[in-house]
């Protein structure tokens with residue numbers, strides 16, 4: 001039976017179906033229940049409200065009779081369990097009932113239509129929990145579905161994951177992106193270099209602090225954007241420098257500790273705004289926001305923490321002392337041994353991380369060696385979509401072992 005999407009669902013006939021005013025109440029034998037509103041059901045009848053070809057909605061809300069008046073096309077006059085276990089819904093002005101897939105209704109009842117579904121639970125960590133990144137074999141992740149699924153679930157859950165032994169290919173990050181989704185382009189280009197060729201700190205040739213051999217404290221990239229890039233993937237292509245270890249801290253853990261141990265600083269960091277500003281030649285990117293941007297309920301954490309592009313306090317003068325004090329507290333915690341781990345970046349490594357949750361950085365490195373990283377950004381949307389796809393495929397293979405597990 002067609003569903004309003006292209007996914008597979010177990011056939012789960014309900015124990016009872018009855019009409020309650022404008023709602024169809026579907027109840028399963030284990031007590032799970034769904035109250036399905038008449039207009040929403042109408043919108044989800046395949047062939048009426050859903051285009052069978054695109055599985056997208058067909059009804060302009062202007063064409064919906066919204067008052068539920070008896071006799072209107074969207075008024076439901078009967079609901080029952082069909083002969084095969086489907087849910088049968090009878091609209092007032094039609095001669096026959098429409099059948100809805102009970103497994104599809106059940107997935108709504110279980111909340112599996114929500115954005116958090118089919119994603120691994122977030123595993124918040126501190127340095128006490130781990131001393132090095134979760135590590136996977138790069139060539140295997142590029143080549144096989146199972147290895148890719150294991151890696152991307154680690155990436156989403158832990159917030160970062162490393163690939164090792166990747167081939168000597170400057171565009172290998174793009175090969176990885178081809179398995180995930182669209183690359184997020186920026187003024188640095190779709191793929192960009194972090195390169196310091198025997199550079200001198202302060203050289204006029206570079207457009208970013210990243211392209212020096214200076215230490216970079218714990219930070220997130222591009223807080224100058226309304227929505228900073230979701231994930232960052234950094235490939236170590238050449239490294240003949242001494243030093244330059246990478247650092248990583250889970251910003252979610254830092255924020256939780258700050259909230260519990262320094263509530264006044266937490267309040268300042270979540271409410272007081274700063275203007276972040278890319279002041280490069282030919283560009284003028286800017287955004288005003290708090291350093292800890294909680295967004296709407298359910299939205300991912302966004303840390304705006306990159307002092308090279310934090311331009312101006314956007315707050316009352318009397319708030320500035322506590323804003324600086326709170327920021328000092330936050331950065332000291334993020335860079336402390338309690339939260340931050342340090343690991344070497346070897347040629348053939350590619351580290352992926354949630355750019356809005358993780359705080360990444362690097363130690364200074366020798367100015368007499370070459371170090372060349374290649375990076376790309378991919379937004380949360382595409383990484384999370386790819387993760388849901390592989391997890392759905394795995395669940396589908398369990399449901400029907402004859403189906404080849406495939407992306």
Ligand SMILES: [Fe+2]
Nearest residue numbers: 210220221360
């Ligand atoms: Fe960075």
